[in-house]
Amino acid sequence: MSAATDPAGSRPDYPFSALVGLEPLRRFLLLAAVDPGLGGVLISGPRGTAKSTSARALAALLPEGRLVNLPLGATEERLIGSLDLEAMLRDGELRFRPGLLAAAHQGVLYVDEVNLLPDALVDALLDVAASGVNSIEREGISHRHPARFVLIGTMNPEEGEVRPQLLDRFGLMVELDNCLDPQQRQAMVRARLDYESDPQAFHARHREMDAALRQRLLAARAALAELDFDEAVHERVSRWCIAAAVDGVRADLAMLRAARALAAWEGAQAVTIEHVDQVAAACLRHRCRQLPAAPSSADGPAPQDHDARSGPDEASTTGRHPGDDEGDFGELPPEPVGMTPVKAVRPLLPKP
Template identity: 45%
Template structure:
């Protein structure tokens, strides 16, 4: 990827997103969350060694630079009030000059052993009491603002910490309170969790808080496996040459994402389609309204990604499984998997013939076209 200065060698080489083979479901879910972070993040469950971390790092590297307030630890937006810290707002009201800088979108890794203080930040009570100032040491949530927060093995993370992450992701703010002193800052990020089902499931009420749920599996096709191995070997042997080969595709996808973000506010979804989405959620006995909201948002984000201002039945078909499969009540006696169950109900409600292979979304991988 090039920077504004046109140089490609300054940062550590990251495997390009457009060179990743397969795992279309995961890639689509990540792209839709970048276009509309209000979709609510992605939970990626699958086998070890299937490229989860590689894909997420590649996505962060793909994204264009953003404008931030130069000396602000929270990556505050220089003009959008919703994405500013209280301190920057105060400076604006006092008509102080706000220095602006550009920086890459950050991907923040949350380590499994992280404490709540490390995640949320800490208040120096002694300094606050002795000097009368709010001495705040920002945590990982501050660093992740306007970026991507990645939690590997999220199913092994302490439930309380998962609650904190999901609350911040939903509200867009992080509040730290100690001894009667309260500090808050913007914490709007795309939350991406990954895990291996063999190591334990998330509690259903926590799983429900993730907007989308992508399942990934080890590629079985020998030809595809060889292609993946060869791609990785070529990158490891000469990263700069490999990046140069994919630079045009990377820039095209980056432009497509930026255009989609700008187009999103004007995308509409027909009332009848919204009613049918809610009917699918109702027939699947999905608790609450998150499923309805996320499916609507994801369908609109997909339409924006493909340059359209009207979401279609096909858009809904391609995202509905991602948005609803993890919200179904588990029945240990049921042999059908949750993704196939979602598609069966979707096809019945929308009056569409069921595809021959319900293992894929709408009879084909739900991926980037």
């Protein structure tokens, strides 16, 4: 099912190029689309900050245009797959029935309120998001299938946090705030009204810009394998992670991959320490109690706050429409689960 239209096929989703006031989010969603192996993007923010709208817009931007929604009531079998009992009873053969991870291949797997999911489900989907392969062992059946998708998880911090052990599994994190700029809010409302009055015409006005972004995304994916990291880049990443006192090396790996994705998006010939500095905050914000100051180094300039920079996509003076809750491919009605989400208190992190 294409994410470019709603389930009825009558209304196109909000164009990615029409999102405004979300430069950091657009930047890191695009980087995750360039390299899905980054481990996905966790978006934290209050209600109505366009989290779901942005996810749908990115899915529509991808060549495959596929969005799969993981509902809160999903079971582990619904997520990773299960035995096809009907085929077993009918034909006497053990067969595998693919789950949502298989359906999300080459598209976007969207997890709203990821902080309310059972830890076992979050752990499973993060494993697959990082590896790109889903492996299942069930009743004598061993099955593997590709599951390379852009993982987008959202959460409202007022409803509880994700455990630190699971936070560390997300490649990037973006924190959204309510818009307090009157002019920008007016632009958002005007754009929303334009979209509601004629979604087809609104989408048509942004078709060329979205098409250009799609072509640029494909070029960046193709260039990714040609980019490598020199010693200066490795050292800069290590200095950032040591200064942040992170556990393990997941942050190092995420920062290297994000810097490479940014270099590919920009069409650069090599990954530089400037690329590292531009992605450092998104890679560390959810992995440390307080973001460190820029590591002292003679190799490059001090990092800039990613929240103050324009995203890699073209800036838009139009608006966005708030996230809605329309059904998507893979959505199920909520079902009770036998686990209680664990809440962890994490202080607000200042910007570097």
